[in-house]
Amino acid sequence: KTRSLLSVFEEDAGTLTEYTNQLLQAMQRVYGAQNEMCLATQQLSKQLLAYEKQHFALGKGDEEVISTLHYFSKVVDELNILHSELAKQLADTMVLPIIQFREKDLTEVSTLKDLFGLASNEHDVSMAKYSRLPKRKENEKLKAEVAKEVANARRKQHLSSLQYYCALNALQYRKRVAMMEPMLGYTRGQINFFKKGAEMFSKRMDSFLSSVSDMVQSIQGELDAEAEKMRVSQQDLIAVNESVYTPDSDVTSPAINRNLIQKAGYLNLRNKTGLVTTTWERLYFFTQGGNLMCQPRGAVAGGLIQDLDNCSVMAVDCEDRRYCFQITTPTGKVGITLQAESKKEYEEWICAINNISRQIYLTDNPEAAAIKLNQTALQAVTPITSFGKKHEVRHPSQNVKNMENDKIIPSESASIQDSTQLIAPGTPIQFDIVLPAMEFLDQNRGGRRANPFGESEDSSKDEEEDSLLQQMFIVRFLGSMAVQSDATSEVIYEAMRQVLAARAIHNIFRMTESHLMVTSKNLRLIDPQTQVTRTSFDLPTVTQFAAHQDNRRLIGFVVHLSEPVGEESMSAYVFESNTEGEKICYAISLGKEIIEAKKDPEALAQLMKSVPLTNDGKFLLLNDESEEDGAIREEGEESEA
Numbered sequence: 001k002t003r004s005l006l007s008v009f010e011e012d013a014g015t016l017t018e019y020t021n022q023l024l025q026a027m028q029r030v031y032g033a034q035n036e037m038c039l040a041t042q043q044l045s046k047q048l049l050a051y052e053k054q055h056f057a058l059g060k061g062d063e064e065v066i067s068t069l070h071y072f073s074k075v076v077d078e079l080n081i082l083h084s085e086l087a088k089q090l091a092d093t094m095v096l097p098i099i100q101f102r103e104k105d106l107t108e109v110s111t112l113k114d115l116f117g118l119a120s121n122e123h124d125v126s127m128a129k130y131s132r133l134p135k136r137k138e139n140e141k142l143k144a145e146v147a148k149e150v151a152n153a154r155r156k157q158h159l160s161s162l163q164y165y166c167a168l169n170a171l172q173y174r175k176r177v178a179m180m181e182p183m184l185g186y187t188r189g190q191i192n193f194f195k196k197g198a199e200m201f202s203k204r205m206d207s208f209l210s211s212v213s214d215m216v217q218s219i220q221g222e223l224d225a226e227a228e229k230m231r232v233s234q235q236d237l238i239a240v241n242e243s244v245y246t247p248d249s250d251v252t253s254p255a256i257n258r259n260l261i262q263k264a265g266y267l268n269l270r271n272k273t274g275l276v277t278t279t280w281e282r283l284y285f286f287t288q289g290g291n292l293m294c295q296p297r298g299a300v301a302g303g304l305i306q307d308l309d310n311c312s313v314m315a316v317d318c319e320d321r322r323y324c325f326q327i328t329t330p331t332g333k334v335g336i337t338l339q340a341e342s343k344k345e346y347e348e349w350i351c352a353i354n355n356i357s358r359q360i361y362l363t364d365n366p367e368a369a370a371i372k373l374n375q376t377a378l379q380a381v382t383p384i385t386s387f388g389k390k391h392e393v394r395h396p397s398q399n400v401k402n403m404e405n406d407k408i409i410p411s412e413s414a415s416i417q418d419s420t421q422l423i424a425p426g427t428p429i430q431f432d433i434v435l436p437a438m439e440f441l442d443q444n445r446g447g448r449r450a451n452p453f454g455e456s457e458d459s460s461k462d463e464e465e466d467s468l469l470q471q472m473f474i475v476r477f478l479g480s481m482a483v484q485s486d487a488t489s490e491v492i493y494e495a496m497r498q499v500l501a502a503r504a505i506h507n508i509f510r511m512t513e514s515h516l517m518v519t520s521k522n523l524r525l526i527d528p529q530t531q532v533t534r535t536s537f538d539l540p541t542v543t544q545f546a547a548h549q550d551n552r553r554l555i556g557f558v559v560h561l562s563e564p565v566g567e568e569s570m571s572a573y574v575f576e577s578n579t580e581g582e583k584i585c586y587a588i589s590l591g592k593e594i595i596e597a598k599k600d601p602e603a604l605a606q607l608m609k610s611v612p613l614t615n616d617g618k619f620l621l622l623n624d625e626s627e628e629d630g631a632i633r634e635e636g637e638e639s640e641a
Helices: 002-032 037-053 063-079 087-131 139-193 203-239 343-357 367-381 439-447 458-465 490-505 581-597 601-610
Strands: 264-272 279-289 291-295 303-307 312-315 324-330 333-337 402-404 407-409 470-482 513-518 522-526 533-538 542-547 552-560 568-577
Touching: 002 037, 002 087, 002 139, 002 264, 037 063, 063 139, 063 203, 087 139, 087 279, 139 203, 264 343, 279 343, 303 542, 312 343, 324 343, 343 367, 470 490, 470 581, 490 542, 490 552, 490 568, 542 581, 552 581
Parallel strands: none
Antiparallel strands: 264 279, 264 333, 279 291, 291 303, 312 324, 324 333, 402 407, 470 513, 470 568, 513 522, 522 533, 542 552, 552 568
C-alpha cells in the first residue's frame, strides 16, 4: 500500500513539475515580451484556467485554488492592455517566486527521490547479503555484522523515506502557495504601477486580495504544523531500539499465527538461469482467494504466480539458505521455491498456504475453520518435518518384555493404557533419518559397509563371525517419535496411528528406503546405494516390537537408550516393509533368544539344532524374502501406508 500510495504522490509531483514549467514559461513570456504584452497576458490567462484541467492524482483541496485562479484569469484579461512597463516589477513579484518554487521545492523532491532510491538499493543489497548467510556453518560474528549492516541500511532507508514523504506532503501545500503567490504579486504590481489602478480596482478587489493573502498564510501555517509533526516522527525514529530493524530478532520465541487465510510480504523467489545456476529475486507476494500473487516494483497490480488450491507446501534445504519452503502442485510437480526473512514469516507463510490449499477461504467463516483445522491436527499430533530437530521425552527405563517364539507377551500387570500415557501430547515426529555429516564422512573414509548378502569383508570379518543370525529386509522409514512407556505393544500401534495421521495431514509422501539388517547383536539400517550404515540399535535396547494388526506390512519397535547426562529415553520407530512384519518380528525375537541362549551353552546348542543354518554353518537361515509373498515390489508400485 505504501509503494502504491508513493507512486500516486510521485505522479502528482511529476504533473506539478510539468505544469510549473509551463506556468513559468507563460510568466517569462509576460516579462520578456514587451511588444507582445497583450498576447502574453492572454496566454497567461488561458494557462491559469488550464489548472482545472490538469489530471492531478491528488486533487483534494484544490477547489479554492481553482476558483481563485478563475478570478485571476478575469483580472488578467482586463489588464492585458496595461502591461507595457512592468518588466522590473514582474521580475521581482511574479517570475522570481515561481522560479524559487521550481528550483527549491521541486528540485528538493527530485533529489530526495534519488536519495530514497539509493537507500532502497543499499537495503536490497544488504538484505541479499543477509539472505546468503549459511545455515550449517553459522558464524555469529559475521551474522552480527551483516545484521547490523541490514539494520543501518533499514534505518537509512526509513529516514530517507520519511524525508521524501515529508517533502511530498509539504509539496501539496507549497503547490497551492506557489500557484497563488506569484499572481498575488502580479496583481498588486499592477495596482501600484499604473496610474489607472485606482480607477480600475475597487474595494471589492482589495478585499479579495486580502482574503487570498489570509488563505496563503493559513496554508503556510498548516505546512508548518505538518513539518513539525514529521520532525517529531523522525526524532522518535532515531530513538527506537535497533532490534526493530534487525531481521529475525525474535527467533527464540516468535509470536506465530497459524490460523491465517491471507498473507502478504516480501519473499525471495528462486529462479533458474541455467542447468545448475540460480538467482534469487526479492519480490512482494500476497494471497488473493486461492491464488498466490506477486507484484514487482513499479507494477500497477499483482500477477498470478501459483494456484494454491489442493497444493502442498513443505520446508526444504536449498543452497544453504535459511527459511526456505517449496510449493508443489496437486499433480506432484514442483512449483516454486521461496525464502522468508525470519522464522516467524517462514512459519506463517507455510501455515497460511496450507490453510488456503484446503480451500478454507470458501467457507462462511474461514477464520473459525482455520482454527478448528489446526486444533484438530494438534489433537492428533504435532509433527515436524525432516529439517526440524527432534526432541525426546525422557522417562525411567521399563522392564524388558517376555518373549515366546514370535509373539510378544506383556506382563499380566500391564494393561491397555490411555494414548496420552503412552505418548505425550504434542510430541514431535521425525519423518526422515538424517545421517550426520561427520558420521557420513567418517564412514565413507574408513567405516565398514554392511553386506546384505552375508559375504564377509576384511574390515567386518570379526563382527560377522561372532554373529549367529543375519537377515536383511527392505523397509521404508515412515517416522519416529519419543514415547513414555514400553509396557505393551499398544504404544507401537499408537505411534503408527500418529505417524500416518501426520503424514496425511501435512501431505508428506516421500519415504527413505533402507536395508534393515537383523543380527544376533543389533539392528542396522543400511543405505541401499552406498551400503553405509545410517543408524544402528543394539538388540538388547529394543524392548518392544510388533507388526500392525490390519496392515501386516507395517512394523514398529521401541528403543530404550541411555543419554549422556545419565537419563534414559524411549523412541518408537515405524517402518513399512516389502514383506510381512511378522517375519521381521520373528527375526528380532530369534536374535534376542540367541542373546539369552549364549549365557547357557546347552540352551544355545539346543536352539542351534532347532533352526537351520547356512551351508557354511555360520548364520541362521530364515525364509528368503524374495521367495515369500512379501517379495520386493516393482518400482513405482504404490505403498499401502
